Protein backbone atom coordinates (compact mmCIF):
# COMPACT_ATOMS: atom_id res chain seq x y z
CA UNK A 1 0.00 0.00 0.00
CA UNK A 2 1.45 3.37 -1.01
CA UNK A 3 2.04 5.61 1.97
CA UNK A 4 0.59 8.53 0.01
CA UNK A 5 -2.82 6.90 -0.56
CA UNK A 6 -4.41 9.63 1.55
CA UNK A 7 -7.90 8.06 1.55
CA UNK A 8 -6.47 5.08 3.44
CA UNK A 9 -5.29 7.49 6.09
CA UNK A 10 -8.65 9.12 6.67
CA UNK A 11 -9.97 9.27 10.23
CA UNK A 12 -13.55 10.04 11.31
CA UNK A 13 -13.20 13.47 12.95
CA UNK A 14 -16.19 12.98 15.30
CA UNK A 15 -14.64 9.79 16.66
CA UNK A 16 -11.13 11.22 16.93
CA UNK A 17 -12.26 14.35 18.79
CA UNK A 18 -12.70 13.94 22.57
CA UNK A 19 -14.02 16.64 24.87
CA UNK A 20 -13.69 16.71 28.65
CA UNK A 21 -14.92 18.88 31.49
CA UNK A 22 -12.13 18.43 34.03
CA UNK A 23 -12.51 18.89 37.78
CA UNK A 24 -9.85 19.39 40.44
CA UNK A 25 -8.55 16.13 41.96
CA UNK A 26 -10.35 16.73 45.29
CA UNK A 27 -13.64 17.31 43.48
CA UNK A 28 -13.20 14.31 41.21
CA UNK A 29 -12.65 12.09 44.25
CA UNK A 30 -16.12 12.98 45.48
CA UNK A 31 -17.89 11.98 42.27
CA UNK A 32 -19.96 8.83 42.04
CA UNK A 33 -19.26 6.20 39.41
CA UNK A 34 -22.10 7.47 37.21
CA UNK A 35 -20.74 10.97 36.97
CA UNK A 36 -18.43 10.92 33.96
CA UNK A 37 -17.51 14.21 32.41
CA UNK A 38 -14.50 13.18 30.37
CA UNK A 39 -13.99 11.85 26.86
CA UNK A 40 -17.32 12.58 25.12
CA UNK A 41 -17.52 13.09 21.36
CA UNK A 42 -18.99 15.92 19.28
CA UNK A 43 -22.08 15.45 17.10
CA UNK A 44 -20.62 17.55 14.28
CA UNK A 45 -17.13 18.51 13.23
CA UNK A 46 -17.87 19.72 9.68
CA UNK A 47 -17.48 23.41 10.66
CA UNK A 48 -13.85 22.60 11.54
CA UNK A 49 -12.83 19.77 9.21
CA UNK A 50 -15.19 20.12 6.22
CA UNK A 51 -18.36 18.42 4.98
CA UNK A 52 -17.00 14.85 5.03
CA UNK A 53 -15.87 15.21 8.69
CA UNK A 54 -12.61 13.40 7.94
CA UNK A 55 -9.05 14.18 8.96
CA UNK A 56 -6.36 13.00 6.57
CA UNK A 57 -2.83 11.76 7.07
CA UNK A 58 -2.86 10.06 10.50
CA UNK A 59 -3.37 6.65 12.07
CA UNK A 60 -4.91 6.16 15.52
CA UNK A 61 -5.52 9.84 15.82
CA UNK A 62 -6.86 11.28 19.07
CA UNK A 63 -7.60 14.96 19.60
CA UNK A 64 -8.20 15.90 23.23
CA UNK A 65 -9.78 19.24 23.97
CA UNK A 66 -10.15 19.50 27.73
CA UNK A 67 -11.94 22.29 29.53
CA UNK A 68 -11.52 23.25 33.18
CA UNK A 69 -15.09 22.54 34.32
CA UNK A 70 -15.67 26.06 35.69
CA UNK A 71 -13.71 28.71 33.79
CA UNK A 72 -13.52 26.50 30.67
CA UNK A 73 -9.76 27.16 30.30
CA UNK A 74 -8.68 24.85 27.47
CA UNK A 75 -5.99 22.25 26.88
CA UNK A 76 -5.37 20.85 23.39
CA UNK A 77 -3.43 17.66 22.77
CA UNK A 78 -3.07 15.75 19.50
CA UNK A 79 -1.65 12.22 19.42
CA UNK A 80 -1.34 9.51 16.74
CA UNK A 81 0.60 6.32 16.11
CA UNK A 82 1.73 7.19 12.59
CA UNK A 83 1.48 9.97 10.03
CA UNK A 84 2.19 10.35 6.33
CA UNK A 85 5.73 11.47 5.58
CA UNK A 86 4.57 14.05 3.05
CA UNK A 87 3.52 17.09 5.05
CA UNK A 88 1.38 18.50 2.21
CA UNK A 89 -0.89 15.41 2.56
CA UNK A 90 -1.45 16.06 6.29
CA UNK A 91 -4.33 18.06 7.73
CA UNK A 92 -3.06 20.78 10.06
CA UNK A 93 -5.12 19.83 13.09
CA UNK A 94 -3.86 22.36 15.62
CA UNK A 95 -3.95 25.12 12.99
CA UNK A 96 -7.61 24.23 12.30
CA UNK A 97 -8.82 23.86 15.89
CA UNK A 98 -6.98 27.01 17.03
CA UNK A 99 -9.06 29.10 14.60
CA UNK A 100 -12.14 28.23 16.68
CA UNK A 101 -10.82 28.63 20.24
CA UNK A 102 -9.32 31.75 21.81
CA UNK A 103 -5.52 32.05 21.98
CA UNK A 104 -3.78 31.18 25.24
CA UNK A 105 -5.01 27.57 25.43
CA UNK A 106 -2.72 25.12 27.23
CA UNK A 107 -0.61 22.54 25.42
CA UNK A 108 1.23 21.48 28.59
CA UNK A 109 -0.99 19.12 30.61
CA UNK A 110 0.70 19.77 33.97
CA UNK A 111 0.17 23.52 33.57
CA UNK A 112 -3.48 22.88 32.59
CA UNK A 113 -4.09 20.68 35.64
CA UNK A 114 -2.53 23.35 37.88
CA UNK A 115 -5.00 25.80 36.34
CA UNK A 116 -7.88 23.37 37.05
CA UNK A 117 -6.83 23.17 40.74
CA UNK A 118 -6.64 26.96 40.99
CA UNK A 119 -9.93 27.30 39.15
CA UNK A 120 -11.77 25.14 41.68
CA UNK A 121 -10.89 27.61 44.42
CA UNK A 122 -11.31 30.84 42.48
CA UNK A 123 -13.99 30.40 39.80
CA UNK A 124 -17.44 31.80 40.52
CA UNK A 125 -20.03 32.30 37.79
CA UNK A 126 -20.23 35.81 36.34
CA UNK A 127 -23.65 37.48 36.11
CA UNK A 128 -26.88 37.58 38.11
CA UNK A 129 -28.35 34.37 39.50
CA UNK A 130 -31.90 34.02 38.14
CA UNK A 131 -32.79 30.49 39.27
CA UNK A 132 -31.58 27.58 41.41
CA UNK A 133 -32.80 23.98 41.78
CA UNK A 134 -31.65 20.67 43.24
CA UNK A 135 -31.58 17.13 41.91
CA UNK A 136 -31.03 13.81 43.68
CA UNK A 137 -27.42 12.67 43.41
CA UNK A 138 -26.81 10.09 40.66
CA UNK A 139 -25.75 7.09 42.65
CA UNK A 140 -26.41 4.14 40.43
CA UNK A 141 -24.59 2.90 37.37
CA UNK A 142 -26.17 2.43 33.95
CA UNK A 143 -27.61 -0.94 35.00
CA UNK A 144 -29.37 0.77 37.88
CA UNK A 145 -27.21 -0.90 40.54
CA UNK A 146 -26.25 1.15 43.58
CA UNK A 147 -22.52 1.81 43.44
CA UNK A 148 -21.16 4.62 45.55
CA UNK A 149 -23.18 6.59 48.04
CA UNK A 150 -21.90 9.99 49.01
CA UNK A 151 -21.37 11.00 52.59
CA UNK A 152 -23.27 14.15 53.53
CA UNK A 153 -24.58 14.65 50.01
CA UNK A 154 -27.95 13.47 48.79
CA UNK A 155 -28.77 16.25 46.37
CA UNK A 156 -26.82 18.35 43.90
CA UNK A 157 -27.53 22.05 43.38
CA UNK A 158 -27.75 23.77 40.01
CA UNK A 159 -27.75 27.53 39.38
CA UNK A 160 -28.59 29.65 36.34
CA UNK A 161 -26.94 33.02 35.73
CA UNK A 162 -28.01 35.82 33.38
CA UNK A 163 -25.21 37.73 31.62
CA UNK A 164 -24.62 40.35 28.94
CA UNK A 165 -21.41 41.30 27.16
CA UNK A 166 -20.95 43.92 29.90
CA UNK A 167 -20.87 41.31 32.70
CA UNK A 168 -17.26 41.34 33.96
CA UNK A 169 -15.39 38.24 32.75
CA UNK A 170 -18.26 36.93 30.61
CA UNK A 171 -16.92 37.81 27.16
CA UNK A 172 -13.77 35.76 27.80
CA UNK A 173 -15.82 32.87 29.23
CA UNK A 174 -18.16 32.93 26.25
CA UNK A 175 -15.21 32.73 23.80
CA UNK A 176 -14.28 29.45 25.49
CA UNK A 177 -17.82 27.95 25.62
CA UNK A 178 -19.04 28.85 22.10
CA UNK A 179 -17.31 25.85 20.48
CA UNK A 180 -20.15 23.73 21.96
CA UNK A 181 -22.51 25.48 19.51
CA UNK A 182 -20.49 24.35 16.48
CA UNK A 183 -19.96 20.83 17.79
CA UNK A 184 -23.54 20.12 18.90
CA UNK A 185 -26.00 22.28 16.89
CA UNK A 186 -26.32 21.50 13.19
CA UNK A 187 -25.95 24.76 11.29
CA UNK A 188 -24.78 26.57 14.44
CA UNK A 189 -22.38 29.50 14.03
CA UNK A 190 -20.58 31.96 16.28
CA UNK A 191 -22.44 35.13 17.22
CA UNK A 192 -20.87 38.56 16.73
CA UNK A 193 -19.41 40.34 19.74
CA UNK A 194 -20.05 43.66 17.94
CA UNK A 195 -23.80 43.04 18.35
CA UNK A 196 -23.92 44.39 21.85
CA UNK A 197 -27.54 43.49 22.72
CA UNK A 198 -27.05 39.73 23.13
CA UNK A 199 -28.12 38.22 26.47
CA UNK A 200 -27.08 34.86 27.91
CA UNK A 201 -28.22 32.34 30.50
CA UNK A 202 -25.61 29.89 31.76
CA UNK A 203 -26.33 26.79 33.85
CA UNK A 204 -23.80 25.44 36.38
CA UNK A 205 -23.65 22.48 38.73
CA UNK A 206 -22.69 23.68 42.22
CA UNK A 207 -20.93 21.20 44.50
CA UNK A 208 -19.62 21.44 48.02
CA UNK A 209 -16.05 20.25 48.40
CA UNK A 210 -16.10 17.05 50.46
CA UNK A 211 -12.93 17.94 52.37
CA UNK A 212 -14.15 21.48 53.05
CA UNK A 213 -17.91 21.99 52.62
CA UNK A 214 -17.46 25.75 53.09
CA UNK A 215 -16.02 25.80 49.52
CA UNK A 216 -18.50 25.66 46.64
CA UNK A 217 -17.24 24.71 43.20
CA UNK A 218 -19.07 25.49 39.95
CA UNK A 219 -19.11 23.33 36.83
CA UNK A 220 -20.43 24.31 33.40
CA UNK A 221 -23.57 22.42 32.30
CA UNK A 222 -24.95 24.38 29.32
CA UNK A 223 -26.10 27.76 28.07
CA UNK A 224 -28.40 29.71 25.82
CA UNK A 225 -28.05 32.91 23.80
CA UNK A 226 -30.95 35.35 23.55
CA UNK A 227 -31.44 38.23 21.12
CA UNK A 228 -33.90 41.08 21.81
CA UNK A 229 -35.82 42.53 18.85
CA UNK A 230 -37.89 45.69 18.98
CA UNK A 231 -41.59 44.98 19.55
CA UNK A 232 -44.12 47.74 18.86
CA UNK A 233 -44.76 50.06 20.63
CA UNK A 234 -42.27 49.98 23.48
CA UNK A 235 -41.25 46.42 24.32
CA UNK A 236 -38.85 43.74 23.09
CA UNK A 237 -39.42 40.29 21.65
CA UNK A 238 -36.71 37.98 22.98
CA UNK A 239 -35.53 35.31 20.52
CA UNK A 240 -33.89 32.23 21.95
CA UNK A 241 -31.16 31.71 19.40
CA UNK A 242 -28.79 28.96 20.60
CA UNK A 243 -29.31 26.37 23.33
CA UNK A 244 -26.96 23.58 24.36
CA UNK A 245 -26.59 21.19 27.29
CA UNK A 246 -23.20 19.43 27.53
CA UNK A 247 -23.60 15.71 26.72
CA UNK A 248 -22.77 14.35 30.20
CA UNK A 249 -25.79 16.29 31.52
CA UNK A 250 -28.28 15.54 28.74
CA UNK A 251 -31.48 13.50 29.27
CA UNK A 252 -31.70 14.48 32.93
CA UNK A 253 -34.11 17.38 32.75
CA UNK A 254 -31.48 20.17 32.77
CA UNK A 255 -32.52 21.42 29.32
CA UNK A 256 -36.09 21.69 30.62
CA UNK A 257 -34.88 23.51 33.75
CA UNK A 258 -32.88 26.03 31.69
CA UNK A 259 -35.74 26.62 29.23
CA UNK A 260 -38.27 27.04 32.08
CA UNK A 261 -35.96 29.51 33.86
CA UNK A 262 -35.70 31.58 30.65
CA UNK A 263 -39.50 31.46 30.28
CA UNK A 264 -39.99 32.64 33.89
CA UNK A 265 -37.36 35.36 33.39
CA UNK A 266 -39.31 36.60 30.36
CA UNK A 267 -42.63 36.54 32.25
CA UNK A 268 -41.10 38.52 35.09
CA UNK A 269 -39.56 41.17 32.81
CA UNK A 270 -42.20 43.84 32.09
CA UNK A 271 -40.26 45.12 29.06
CA UNK A 272 -40.34 41.72 27.26
CA UNK A 273 -43.53 41.03 25.27
CA UNK A 274 -42.79 37.50 24.06
CA UNK A 275 -40.26 34.67 23.74
CA UNK A 276 -39.62 33.10 20.33
CA UNK A 277 -37.19 30.40 19.22
CA UNK A 278 -34.89 30.50 16.18
CA UNK A 279 -34.92 27.37 13.97
CA UNK A 280 -35.47 24.82 16.73
CA UNK A 281 -34.33 21.25 16.07
CA UNK A 282 -36.90 18.51 16.71
CA UNK A 283 -35.47 17.61 20.13
CA UNK A 284 -35.75 21.23 21.22
CA UNK A 285 -39.32 21.51 19.86
CA UNK A 286 -40.24 18.50 21.99
CA UNK A 287 -38.61 20.03 25.03
CA UNK A 288 -40.41 23.34 24.47
CA UNK A 289 -43.82 21.70 23.89
CA UNK A 290 -43.52 19.56 27.01
CA UNK A 291 -42.52 22.49 29.18
CA UNK A 292 -45.02 24.96 27.69
CA UNK A 293 -47.79 22.44 28.30
CA UNK A 294 -46.69 21.95 31.91
CA UNK A 295 -46.70 25.71 32.44
CA UNK A 296 -50.15 26.10 30.87
CA UNK A 297 -51.55 23.31 33.05
CA UNK A 298 -50.31 25.20 36.11
CA UNK A 299 -51.99 28.47 34.99
CA UNK A 300 -55.47 28.55 36.50
CA UNK A 301 -56.58 31.49 34.27
CA UNK A 302 -55.70 29.51 31.13
CA UNK A 303 -57.33 26.32 32.39
CA UNK A 304 -60.50 28.21 33.34
CA UNK A 305 -60.64 29.75 29.85
CA UNK A 306 -60.00 26.39 28.16
CA UNK A 307 -62.20 24.05 30.24
CA UNK A 308 -64.67 26.31 32.02
CA UNK A 309 -65.51 26.63 35.72
CA UNK A 310 -65.17 22.94 36.54
CA UNK A 311 -61.65 22.71 35.16
CA UNK A 312 -60.13 21.40 38.42
CA UNK A 313 -62.59 18.49 38.58
CA UNK A 314 -61.96 17.73 34.88
CA UNK A 315 -58.19 17.66 35.39
CA UNK A 316 -58.58 15.37 38.40
CA UNK A 317 -60.79 12.94 36.49
CA UNK A 318 -58.35 12.97 33.53
CA UNK A 319 -55.58 11.93 35.94
CA UNK A 320 -57.56 8.89 37.19
CA UNK A 321 -56.97 5.69 35.23
CA UNK A 322 -60.03 4.56 33.22
CA UNK A 323 -62.17 2.29 35.39
CA UNK A 324 -62.63 -1.14 33.84
CA UNK A 325 -66.30 -2.05 33.34
CA UNK A 326 -67.77 -4.35 35.97
CA UNK A 327 -67.02 -7.88 34.95
CA UNK A 328 -69.86 -10.39 34.45
CA UNK A 329 -67.59 -13.32 34.26
CA UNK A 330 -65.69 -11.90 31.27
CA UNK A 331 -62.17 -10.62 31.54
CA UNK A 332 -61.95 -6.89 30.80
CA UNK A 333 -60.43 -6.26 27.40
CA UNK A 334 -59.34 -2.67 26.71
CA UNK A 335 -60.32 -2.88 23.01
CA UNK A 336 -63.61 -4.69 23.58
CA UNK A 337 -66.64 -3.36 21.69
CA UNK A 338 -70.13 -2.86 23.15
CA UNK A 339 -70.78 -6.61 23.03
CA UNK A 340 -67.64 -7.37 24.98
CA UNK A 341 -65.84 -8.67 21.91
CA UNK A 342 -62.62 -7.29 20.67
CA UNK A 343 -62.42 -6.19 17.01
Ligand code: ACO
Nearest residue numbers: 184242243244245250251252253254255256280281283284
Ligand atom coordinates in the same frame (compact mmCIF):
# COMPACT_ATOMS: atom_id res chain seq x y z
N1 ACO B 1 -33.98 11.22 33.89
C1 ACO B 1 -34.06 10.67 32.66
N2 ACO B 1 -34.59 11.29 31.58
C2 ACO B 1 -35.08 12.51 31.77
C3 ACO B 1 -35.04 13.15 33.03
C4 ACO B 1 -34.46 12.45 34.12
N3 ACO B 1 -34.39 13.01 35.33
N4 ACO B 1 -35.61 14.36 32.89
C5 ACO B 1 -35.97 14.49 31.59
N5 ACO B 1 -35.67 13.36 30.94
C6 ACO B 1 -35.94 13.08 29.52
C7 ACO B 1 -37.09 13.90 28.98
O1 ACO B 1 -38.33 13.28 29.24
C8 ACO B 1 -36.78 13.91 27.52
O2 ACO B 1 -37.15 12.67 26.95
P1 ACO B 1 -37.56 12.52 25.42
O3 ACO B 1 -36.31 12.87 24.62
O4 ACO B 1 -37.96 11.12 25.30
O5 ACO B 1 -38.65 13.51 25.18
C9 ACO B 1 -35.29 13.99 27.49
O6 ACO B 1 -34.84 13.54 28.76
C10 ACO B 1 -34.74 15.38 27.18
O7 ACO B 1 -35.25 16.36 28.10
P2 ACO B 1 -34.23 17.18 28.99
O8 ACO B 1 -33.38 16.26 29.79
O9 ACO B 1 -34.97 18.24 29.71
O10 ACO B 1 -33.34 17.89 27.86
P3 ACO B 1 -31.75 17.86 27.73
O11 ACO B 1 -31.13 18.41 28.95
O12 ACO B 1 -31.28 16.55 27.25
O13 ACO B 1 -31.58 18.96 26.57
C11 ACO B 1 -31.23 19.41 24.23
C12 ACO B 1 -32.14 18.75 25.28
C13 ACO B 1 -31.09 20.89 24.51
C14 ACO B 1 -31.83 19.23 22.85
C15 ACO B 1 -29.83 18.71 24.35
O14 ACO B 1 -29.96 17.36 23.99
C16 ACO B 1 -28.75 19.36 23.50
O15 ACO B 1 -28.08 20.29 23.94
N6 ACO B 1 -28.58 18.81 22.27
C17 ACO B 1 -27.51 19.25 21.37
C18 ACO B 1 -27.69 20.70 20.93
C19 ACO B 1 -29.07 21.00 20.40
O16 ACO B 1 -29.63 20.28 19.59
N7 ACO B 1 -29.63 22.15 20.89
C20 ACO B 1 -30.91 22.66 20.48
C21 ACO B 1 -30.76 23.39 19.20
S1 ACO B 1 -32.20 24.34 18.82
C22 ACO B 1 -31.81 25.88 19.28
O17 ACO B 1 -30.69 26.17 19.64
C23 ACO B 1 -32.87 26.93 19.29
